[in-house]
Amino acid sequence: MTRKCLNKWTAAFALLACAGAASAQEFYNQGNPPGRPFSLAVRTGDFVFLSGQLGTGPNGLVKGFEAQSRQAMDNIAGVLKGMNLGMDNVVKCTIMIADMSKWEDFNKVYVTYFKPGRLPARSALGANGLALGGEIEVECMAYAPVKK
Template sequence: MDLKMRTPFYIAGAMLSCLLNITPALAQSDAPVTYYHDAGSKWPFSPAVRVGDVIYLSGQVGFDANGHLPGGMEAQARAAMNNVAATAKRAGVGMDNVFKCTVMLSDMKQWPTFNKIYVEYFKPDRLPARTAFGANGLALGALLEIDCMAAAPAK
């Protein structure tokens, strides 16, 4: 199947992933919502949002501490996972609380390289449920983007 024919399947997969990612929030529609945002951020989204007992972490790309995208999947994967961990911590949870991740890769051939880095951030018996798919274009030229959901202990 050529790319033109596969595109509807990619779009349908992304839409299904989005629907699956909001399911816990729908079940808690009367729960209070807390937005963790950066004052003065140039980005039009919150890095994390808490709805009831779930923290939704926005997609993270592999920006390093200086705001640059390093070269290569390994460096970007490590930076993206560091960003996920930092955002989770800011929202009051740790990587042990992460229960679901969605990974978008610009090249699915890089999946093994990403996985090598990804597993370093979780205990072997606490790997989150996960979806991964190829994307033909990611924000800011990133090689990957990862968003996650984490269980948040009751306040």
């Protein structure tokens, strides 16, 4: 990467940090299972950072890759809804897949959660040993300007 490009990234991250530093943080934990050592989401400034979601329902990890994919995305949507936000607020997702040969299978599920032509930026990576033996984990960042 060139120095000019790095300087742009440094400036962008500095602006993001300053935007969050100007306001208090809000920790969202509604529905977080007891004993889980994380917040479901944290708002800082105009950004909401969601913890990674597995394909877990009320009875634990659901069975099958497609079902886990849908459940993980439903869990993301549920956290957002609890904060009066929606999938339109999502600007970045990171997808961790235990078996990268299922990447296209996940994509088929993933695109159904967003409006056509309005897909967030995204990274996907193969991950060994996801929590609870999950096959997929999804974490997202949302943009939701603080109402003044």
